[in-house]
Amino acid sequence: MLRAQGRAVHQCDSGWVPVFVDQEQSISLMSVGFLLESPDEAVVWRGPKKNALIKQFVSDVAWGQLDYLVVDTPPGTSDEHMAAVEALRPYGPLGALVVTTPQAVSVGDVRRELTFCRKTGLQVVGVVENMSGFVCPHCTECTNVFSQGGGAELARLAGVPFLGSVPLDPELTRSLEEGRDFIRDFPQSPAFPALSSIAQKVLSEAPARLS
Amino acid sequence: MKTVKHKILVLSGKGGVGKSTFSAHLAHGLAEDENTQVALLDIDICGPSIPKIMGLEGEQVHQSGSGWSPVFVEDNLGVMSVGFLLSSPDDAVIWRGPKKNGMIKQFLRDVDWGEVDYLIVDTPPGTSDEHLSAVQYLSAARLDGAVIITTPQEVSLQDVRKEINFCHKVKVPIIGVVENMSVFVCPKCKKESQIFPPTTGGAEVMCQDLKIPLLGKVPLDPHIGKSCDKGQSFLMDAPASAAALAYRRIIQRIQEFCGHHQPKEEHLVGS
Numbered sequence: 001m002l003r004a005q006g007r008a009v010h011q012c013d014s015g016w017v018p019v020f021v022d023q024e025q026s027i028s029l030m031s032v033g034f035l036l037e038s039p040d041e042a043v044v045w046r047g048p049k050k051n052a053l054i055k056q057f058v059s060d061v062a063w064g065q066l067d068y069l070v071v072d073t074p075p076g077t078s079d080e081h082m083a084a085v086e087a088l089r090p091y092g093p094l095g096a097l098v099v100t101t102p103q104a105v106s107v108g109d110v111r112r113e114l115t116f117c118r119k120t121g122l123q124v125v126g127v128v129e130n131m132s133g134f135v136c137p138h139c140t141e142c143t144n145v146f147s148q149g150g151g152a153e154l155a156r157l158a159g160v161p162f163l164g165s166v167p168l169d170p171e172l173t174r175s176l177e178e179g180r181d182f183i184r185d186f187p188q189s190p191a192f193p194a195l196s197s198i199a200q201k202v203l204s205e206a207p208a209r210l211s
Numbered sequence: 212m213k214t215v216k217h218k219i220l221v222l223s224g225k226g227g228v229g230k231s232t233f234s235a236h237l238a239h240g241l242a243e244d245e246n247t248q249v250a251l252l253d254i255d256i257c258g259p260s261i262p263k264i265m266g267l268e269g270e271q272v273h274q275s276g277s278g279w280s281p282v283f284v285e286d287n288l289g290v291m292s293v294g295f296l297l298s299s300p301d302d303a304v305i306w307r308g309p310k311k312n313g314m315i316k317q318f319l320r321d322v323d324w325g326e327v328d329y330l331i332v333d334t335p336p337g338t339s340d341e342h343l344s345a346v347q348y349l350s351a352a353r354l355d356g357a358v359i360i361t362t363p364q365e366v367s368l369q370d371v372r373k374e375i376n377f378c379h380k381v382k383v384p385i386i387g388v389v390e391n392m393s394v395f396v397c398p399k400c401k402k403e404s405q406i407f408p409p410t411t412g413g414a415e416v417m418c419q420d421l422k423i424p425l426l427g428k429v430p431l432d433p434h435i436g437k438s439c440d441k442g443q444s445f446l447m448d449a450p451a452s453a454a455a456l457a458y459r460r461i462i463q464r465i466q467e468f469c470g471h472h473q474p475k476e477e478h479l480v481g482s
Contacts, residue, residue: 001366042373044338044380047308075226075336076257077305101227104440108268108300109258115303139400147436157301170408177365177410 002029003179009034014062030061047079054080058087075109077116085120093210095125097163097202100154102132103147107154114158125163125206127155128198132165135190142167163201166194212319212352215250215327217469220345220357220383224370226336229391229429230360231255232439233458234333235264237358239444240462241329242288250281250327252318253292254345255335256304256311262294266442270295278323291322308340315344329469336370338377346381355469356384358426362392363409368417375421386468387424389461390414395431396453406431427461430454 002021009030010017018028032043032053045053063069071084088094096117100110110127117124129151135142145168155162169191175182183192212218221237223230231253238251253261262268262282270282272295281289293304293314306314324330332349335341346354357378361371371388378385390413395404411417418425432454438445446455 039369040372040376042338042376042380044343044377046340046343050339077303078257078311079307079340082305082307103436105231105260105263105436108263109260111301112258112303115301116305119303119305134395134404134406136397136400136402137404138402139397141397141399143395143398143433145395145406145431145433145436147433147440168406170404170406173364173366173406174408174410177408 001176002027004029005033005039007034012062015060016062018061018063028063030057050079051083054083055087058084058091077113081116082120085122093123093207095123095206095210097125097128098154098158098160099128099130100150101130101146102144102150102165104150106146107150107157110154111157114154114160123210124158124160125202125209126161127151127158128163129154129165131168134168161201161205164194164198166191166198212330212349215324215330215352217328217355218330218332218349218352219355219386219465219469220332220334220349221360222334222342222357222374222378223336223360224338224372224374225361225367228336228360228362228367229435230336231260231264231333232435233358233360233389233391233429234331235261235439236444236446236458237462237465238265238288238290238329238331239446240458241331241466242285243446245285245287247287247329248325248327249288250324250330251288251290252322252330252332253290253294254315254318254332254341256293256306256314256341258335259292259294259297259304261290261292261333263442264439265290267295268300268442272296275323278321279317280323289324289327291318311340312344315341316348319345319348338373342377343381346383350381350383354383356386358386358465359388360391361388361414362407363390363405363413364407365409365411367407368411368414371414371417372421375423385423386465387426388414388418389426390428392431393428398433424464426464427457429457429461 004019004021007019018030021027021029100106131146133142134145152162167190169189171186172191221234238249241247242249253259265284267282273280281291283289359374361367392407395406430453434449435445438448449455
């Protein structure tokens with residue numbers, strides 16, 4: 001999604017060098033994707049092996065000075081999540097951004113994720129509702145394709161801030177797949193102000209919530 | 212497992228592609244014939260959404276002399292999920308691999324499924340503990356195959372290719388691929404849009420390249436999500452919709468793969 005497919009990971013004295021995805025070198029990335037020979041290769045590992053790699057990603061990558069480390073996780077409350085929390089906790093502050101879609105089935109699963117956060121002492125910065133409505137490009141009617149209300153409901157249940165809803169935008173998907181800079185190419189997209197506003201809230205509220 | 216005729220694994224590379232929705236409706240569709248016994252097993256230990264989708268939230272599992280009893284939606288449709296073992300909708304199952312494997316083993320061994328024509332196993336996304344364990348335990352009793360769910364975009368297909376490689380690695384036959392959220396028809400102007408653009412040709416091109424059957428494409432119908440939220444069968448709620456028809460065609464192809472034959476009525480031949 002960040003136009004970094006096929007890049008190689010190099011070693012330096014202080015560890016693995018993360019891959020920079022922009023010219024300004026403001027965003028660096030590490031992923032098991034960089035370690036696979038082919039994008040179709042399946043990583044058929046049980047928990048312990050996954051845990052070991054996650055530990056390495058935290059301790060053996062030469063991240064350098066970072067303002068924010070964003071950790072994208074798979075769905076669930078299992079090995080990867082526990083490994084990430086354990087590996088990152090010594091480096092605090094550590095918080096969680098919880099993503100849901102609007103429908104009740106999604107909320108049903110994500111509330112368990114919030115329990116995971118509570119049990120592991122992970123402070124929740126807020127809830128984001130993704131795929132929140134689709135505006136028909138032909139007639140501009142907005143349809144709630146995946147129901148509605150889930151994000152706000154989840155935030156209310158958990159007593160955490162609701163950071164906002166991001167609408168469905170096929171151009172966002174297309175940009176991520178075609179390696180385009182979404183923000184540069186589609187500033188008019190309804191997803192852009194939503195994403196911007198959420199990012200702003202995280203920047204302004206996270207430090208206080210996580211201290 | 213000896214009393215289970217056909218076993219189908221429902222897989223996806225990615226989360227959020229509609230795997231559980233599909234598993235639930237495959238179960239509903241097969242069970243519409245009251246002579247077919249269907250069982251739905253949810254092995255997504257951390258995110259057990261099957262109870263909600265099947266309208267069984269809050270139900271509990273009972274133990275008997277012959278093992279755990281599945282929860283029945285209809286007389287011929289039984290369901291098992293870790294969700295039934297949790298006392299609150301907020302309970303999180305924070306287990307590492309070995310404990311999840313243990314639970315899956317119990318589900319497959321200790322549940323008294325009875326005589327079942329189809330056992331559908333809904334999995335979490337990925338290619339890890341749950342999938343290895345399920346394949347390990349089910350293969351011993353002949354697994355018919357796997358149905359892989361995707362959405363049209365390349366990011367999803369990339370994960371499906373990994374899933375297909377997983378199936379090859381562990382020698383699970385692939386029944387085929389289902390492309391979900393294929394096209395969206397605006398309820399107001401009825402024009403089509405592609406919410407998840409098939410930038411590399413969607414599942415159709417991928418299946419052609421990999422010589423794997425495309426079982427069908429299901430359009431994005433907002434009613435599907437609503438039915439799931441209400442715990443109802445979308446096939447019953449909107450039987451004439453394009454999505455319901457797509458589901459039925461796919462279910463038929465799966466039945467054909469499993470070599471399902473409708474019991475022929477014996478006609479009394481007059482002398």
